[in-house]
Each structure stands twice: as structure tokens, then as C-alpha cells.
Amino acid sequence: MATLAQAIRLALHYGEEHLGVTDIFGEDVGAPLGGVFTCTQGLKTAWNSPLDERGIVATALGIAYAGGKPVAEIQFCDYIYNVIDLLKLCGNAHWSSAGEYHVPMVLMTPVGAGIHGSMYHSHSFESMATHIQGWKVVMPSNAKDAYGLMLSAIADPNPVLFLAPKGLMRAKGEEHIPGEPEDERQLHQMIDAPVGDRQDWQPRWPAVQDYRVPIGQARTCRKGSDVTVVGYGRLLHLCTQAADQLQEQGISAEVIDLRTLYPFDEQSVFASVRKTGRLLVVNEDTEVTNFGEHVIRRVLDECFYDLQAPPKLVAGLDVPGVGLAWGYEKNSIPQLADIVEAMRTVAQSQP
Amino acid sequence: MALSGSPELTRWTPPVLDEACKLAIHNLMVKSRACEEALIRMVRTGHGYFWIGSPGEEGFGVPLGMLVHKGHGPAFDYLHLHYRSAPTVLAMGSQPIDLLRQMRSTVTDPYSKGRNFVNHFAIKPWNIVPVTPTIETQYAVAPGTALVQRRHGGVGISIVTGGDAGSAEGDFYSAMNWSTRPDQELPVLMLIAHNGYGISTRAERVQNTRELNRRGDGFGIRNAMVDGNDPIATWNALVEAMDYVRHERKPYILQGNVSRLYGHSSSSGASLLDEPDCLSLYEARLLREGLATAAELKAVWDRWHDALNDALHQVIEEPMPDRQHVLQHVFWDGPAGN
């Protein structure tokens, strides 16, 4: 199976061939490296930009204005903070110009902890991102969804922020991307650049097919009846593991992978909460003004009388960074045991 | 808006600066000045909330508008303007009434539907991308449109303009850097309208040179400075700069030194200040050179004043945005592609 990084690459290739992508660019995005996570290796429209995040986002905006279809990358979301006003401009150009211009661009950036990334390779960005109006925000938890979300992001005529969980970049999918070779070694030989001299290397692209994960559509990955667990990205996997553990103990959790954070699939979440009466939201962003608080607020708006327990958020500790030593990360970023515990608490809470 | 453009070109020849052209420059400078003065009156009489605009920059902005290769798509010029660009946009053919609409924030305001301050244009048929309230960000965006133009070929360029204070932002540096990558030079014409101030801060207190165009030296960018109060000198400087950018497909920085005749904005009172006035200087020159009589010049003013009076009467009757407009244009659901 393709890894998440390979899936992004395959999607970008499909985007170049069939969806009009004109430019894939950012720091170290072009040859020879093809991205620090190899997401852009071998792509024909990939190029290396100056090390200038503001320039990257602004140039993407200009390309979009001039009829191009850019996919730009911020190397790590930890370095996106100096472009927030440009993200605002991308997101408000359509509204401020009363519909005169729109901004068909994709900005992708790796997010989250889980790779011993220390203070500046561990940030989460979804709470900030979903606060920048005019953007759609997606975040896959597996390779096939990464492929399908990227195609939808490229096809969308609005700015779409594609948040790629760093900790999952090398994780293999469980399902084939349509058109992906059966044998993952074959895929590796076809599209992964060799280590060392790559000057004459060319990828051989498999004939991947059109497959879209619609923006705004969540996926229920575990059916259950006692508690609704809303997660996404890297921690989604901890949510499903926790659900499997609790299943053995007689607690049945329904796990929803949001996949799109803006606009998030409210109806799927509400329907599940109406069934279970209980809600746990899980992510690794810091807990104050956290995106999960918004999910909980919407559930309170719409499902208050269906609730049988206070909804709960498990998120990162409200500290200035994720420290390098494991003792910092494991005590500030939610771990499996924290999620199991929170699920049990919400599932068993009684008035 | 049904606005026509020029044909796609492979070689650009500037219009001839003859007598008729010189009088056209005057007419457009008056159009712009009279329009801005009407906008200032509007804000004083409660027909708008805030004014920021261009009086004192007509000598620099009008020739630019007349020299733009106007049209839609990468064969034509892209304009990344700022809030003192009315002379350029009016010279390109836009109607003053639309600025009055934006000042009054009517729903008929074609640039923003009453959402943005006056002088924040967005005109797709002429490649005028949305003017942003953020200083200098337009400089970093211009290489993006220029990159598409580099690939497209032809003579279309990306023109970006802003003030002197804003050139201290990193986006100015980004524009220089991105348009001079080796073998990837971009056709960007960077303009600086130097009025000596950023709101209240005097340029000489915060910048080590008055010649901001020379910032380009470090990047090997050809650059020049011109008296922006002189539309003829500006015209010639722009022709030289455009000829280079259009045909060499490389960047160029042109600084025009201008006046700020009514101060920064309505927040500082918008009262007439004692600075050189490009328009009265130009009128004196036209009289001196015998190109027009005082009566003829006055007739130009009268015509625009009458037109603006009529426009104002019309605009104050037009509807304002309301609840049903708030959620419009958050996302676009038509086909992608500007």
C-alpha cells in the first residue's frame, strides 16, 4: 500500500495530468529533494522557491489570480505563522471583491507532533487555520483519504489548506488508491527517487484514477452506541485503538474521522451524538481556543437535550511548545492511555 | 462589466505624447482630482465613513493608467495597486460614480459591494486584482502574476505600486528577490510613490535614503527616480521602464516623488496642505506652452464637477447592503479560473 506521502505525490501527479495544476512549489519541493517528506518527488511542475514563506503564499495567490492552479507548500506548519495576513488575504479576496476574483489554490503543510520534532516541528495548526475565513481546511488520517482529499482540494475553486499529519507521512494505507499497483515494492520502484545521485532519475507513474473524498464529508470508522468520538489526523488512530480496547471491556464507541475541519460534517456528528448521547473530541492542538471546542459548541447548540453526559475535549496541554525529551511530549500531547481514560469517563459518566 | 481591452501584442509601442495626449493627461488629472475632492466632501457631509485617496499623485498615476496594456488575462498587464491609485484606474476608463458608490458603501459599489474603504478596486476585465488594506502585501503577490506572464510570452507585465513607508516591509524584498531568480527573471514593474510620509512618520527618520529605487541595486534591478509631480517626465520615465520590462522580461523599479495634498486620510482632517500641486503646475505649463487657454482649462473642471454632482445625486438614492448580503461571496462555487 502507498504511504501517505506517496499518496499525496500520486494525487499531485493526477492533478498535474488531469486537473490543471500548473505549479507545485515551496522550499525544497522541486528536484533533487522533492520535499522534506518526499511528497513532491518527480512531479513535472514542482520547483524550488526561495526560502520565503510570505513569498510562497503571495506568489500562489498571484498565480491563482492569473488563471493558474498552484499547489504551494509551507515546509512545516511551524513556519506558517509569518504568513497569517496573506492567508487572510487569500481567504477574503472573493468576499472583499464582491465575487470579482476567486482564489483557486491549495496550500499544504505538515502538522502535528509524534516525530520527536521538538519545539518547531511539532505544532498543530487547525485551530488557527479554521479561524481564517474563506478557506476550506482538510486533514487526512490515511493514504487513500489523502489522495481523495487532495484531488478535491485541487478541484475546488477556493483556497484549501491541506494539513498533512507529519507523524503519518510514512504510514502505509489499508486500502488501495484506485490505479495503485498491487505490490508496494513495485510502487516504490516506480515513484520513489533513489538515494544518492538522482540526476537521471525519472518516475514511472502508475495510472491512478479519479477518486475524490468530498470536502465536508466525515467517515465513521467504528460503529458504536455508547459514546461518539470525533477525531482526525494522527490521533484518529489512537481513537480507533482506544475504541478497540474498550470494546473488549464492553464499551462501544463510535469513532468519526472528520477529514474536513472546515466546513466540518456537522450532520454526521449530530446524528451520532443523538444516538450515543455522549461526545469526546480528540486532537493534539493546544486546548485553549481549540477547534474541538467549536465542535462541542455546535453539539451543544443542536443536541443539548440528547446529551447524557458533559462533552469532553482531549487535546494538547496549554504550554508554549512540545519539548524534545519524551517526558515533555508524552505529558503534553494526548497518548493512547489518555484517550482510553477519557472515553471510559464520558461513556460511564452518570448525572 | 463589459469593458474592452487592447489586442494581444508581441511588440509594444507607446502612444505618442502629442498635444492631444497632453490635453488628455490634463483631463484625466482633473477627473481624478475632482473625484477625490468630491469624495472628501462626501465624508465631511456624512455620506461616507472614511476617506483615503490620491490628491497630489495625479502626475504620477495618470500617465501610468494611460500606458497600461489593458485587458484580461496574462497577455495584458496585471495591476497590484494601493489606495492612492484612483488616477491610474480613472485614467484607464473607470467611472467616478463607482468611487462615489464605494465611498457611500452602497450595494451597487462594483469593487466591493460596500465592504471596503474607498479606493479599494477590483476589476477583473482589466486585471486589476483586489486592492488590499494591508500595506505592501501586493508587492509579494505581483511575482505570481508575472510568473504566469513569463510563461505566456507577449508584452504583458505586472505593475505593482505603493508608498515609501511600505517599502520597509519584507514583501518589498520578496518582490525583488522573486523577480530576479537566475534564469527566472520576471516582468514586474515596481513603482514607489514617495510622498515623504507613512501617516505621520517622516521618511527621513526611518529610512536611510530618499532613493528607495536604489534598493534594487543589490539585486541588479534597473531603477530610476522621477519627479512624480511632472506628468510629462513621468510619462517618459514610464515609457522607458515599460519598454524594458515588456521586452526584456525583467523587473524595474521606478520611484516617483509626489505630494500628499490632503494629508494621509480623513482621520487627519483631509485639509489642503502647502505642498507642490502637480495639477496647478501642469496647468501653468499648458498655458505657458500655449496648449490651452484658461477658459478651456476651466471648462474641463466644470464638466467634471457637473458630472460628479449628478453622480452624487444618483448615488445617495442607491440601496445599502443588508443582512441578505452578508453571506454572499464567502466561497465561489462556479468553475475555477480567473
Ligand SMILES: Cc1ncc(C[n+]2csc(CCOP(=O)(O)OP(=O)(O)O)c2C)c(N)n1
Ligand atoms: C501591514 C500594514 N501595517 C500598517 C497599516 C496601517 N497603515 C495604513 S497606511 C500606512 C502608511 C503607509 O505609508 P506609505 O507606504 O508611505 O504610503 P502612503 O500612505 O504614504 O501613500 C499605515 C502604517 C496597514 N494598513 N497595513
